[in-house]
Amino acid sequence: MxxxxxxxxxxxxxxxxxxxxxxxxxxxxxxxxxxxxxxxxxxxxxxxxxxxxxxxxxxxxxxxxxxxxxxxxxxxxxxxxxxxxxxxxxxxxxxxxxxxxxxxxxxxxxxxxxxxxxxxxPAGVGERRLVFAEPLACAAHCLTMTRHHLGAADLRGVRICVLGAGMAGVLIARLAEADGAQVLLANRDRDRLDFLAERAALPSGGGARLAETPGGAYDVAVVATSFVLPELLERALTSVRRDGLVMLYGGTAAGDRLPGLACDLDRVRRSELVEAVAWRGRPALVGGSYGTTRDDFAHALRALSDxxxxxxxxxxxxxxxxxxxxxxxxxxxxxxxxxxxxxxxx
CATH class of the missing domain: 3.90.180.10 (Medium-chain alcohol dehydrogenases, catalytic domain)
Known part of the structure; x- marks a missing residue:
């Protein structure tokens, strides 16, 4: 052989x-x-x-x-x-x-x-928890880039709305809350939020349908759906306060743009840039998150362990x-x- x-x-x-x-x-x-x-x-x-x-x-x-x-x-x-x-x-x-x-x-x-x-x-942590290390590291990287784009040392007291209650959105919301943020998890349909509520997986800020997210109430809105769709990006831009940050976490493709927003979405996400934009007369920031680092895995593994x-x-x-x-x-x-x-x- x-x-x-x-x-x-x-x-x-x-x-x-x-x-x-x-x-x-x-x-x-x-x-x-x-x-x-x-x-x-x-x-x-x-x-x-x-x-x-x-x-x-x-x-x-x-x-x-x-x-x-x-x-x-x-x-x-x-x-x-x-x-x-x-x-x-x-x-x-x-x-x-x-x-x-x-x-x-x-x-x-x-x-x-x-x-x-x-x-x-880490020793002493079960497989069913550790199998979440990679997706949780991606969530940790999203929050690392959120701090970077905000110029903030931490997320304590930061008001975050996570749009999309799939696995990525849930992990971002749970980790952001563990890091001290005030978090609301929003989703288009109620049934996914009900599923998370039954499993005690919602952040303490709870869950809401997208239509229920108040305009201008958040420091950060994270688009955590599979793809950054125009209607979700509009909702995110409407949700943040003046000069608030919209984070692009979901998938984008070359050439993706939102009419009325001067921003190359795919370039911002993949290059992890932050750009000052105007949306319907209000200033905002659009930032990207892409990939993971060794520090993100360390952050995720600590969260799973501690x-x-x-x-x-x-x-x-x-x-x-x-x-x-x-x-x-x-x-x-x-x-x-x-x-x-x-x-x-x-």
């Missing part, structure tokens, strides 16, 4: 994304031809909205299919990631890797890149499926409007 190869098996090893959609594969994972590589056995993997965007062909850029994971290093060529290490994954660090929707995932690159991309998971109940993230889990069940589950999630977080246990 070649060094680095896996034993032959007919057991499904991974879920691949094909032009026809997700499918099971029995192909053995291969070690990347890179200076260093580690083999990770995922213990638990979360389904992310970007996975569903990839299935629908609506996500530009490199694939990050199957990136919300916690797992254990079982083979390693670098002392920075010894065998037995329990790790999460930062998909924004460039590596050659397979999908986390697998029994085994190779990741290869320079030793320093591997160490950045596979941050250690805050009461880990921000309540485990209450957001609605289903746990096996690897063979995953292709059908992904297709269903891409086609239907379902709430909460679905996890896959290889």
């Amino acid at each position: 070649t060094p680095g190869a896996e034993p032959a098996t007919r057991t499904p090893m991974s879920v691949e994304l094909t032009p026809a959609g997700p499918r099971l594969s029995c192909e053995r994972p291969r070690r990347p031809d890179t200076p260093h590589a580690v083999l990770v056995e995922p213990a638990l993997v979360g389904v992310c909205r970007s996975d569903l965007k990839e299935i629908g062909g609506r996500r530009p850029g490199p694939s990050q299919f199957g990136h919300e994971l916690v797992g254990v290093v079982t083979r390693s060529s670098t002392r920075r990631l010894p065998v037995g290490s329990r790790v999460c994954l930062d998909p924004n660090v460039p590596l050659l890797r397979g999908t986390g929707f697998a029994r085994r995932m190779w990741a290869g690159g320079e030793s320093s890149a591997l160490a950045r991309a596979l941050p250690p998971a 805050t009461p109940d880990g921000l309540g993230v485990e209450r957001l889990v609605t289903a746990e499926v096996s690897l063979p069940e995953l292709p059908a589950t992904l297709r269903r999630l891409a086609e239907e409007r379902l709430f909460g977080k679905v996890l896959m246990r290889p």
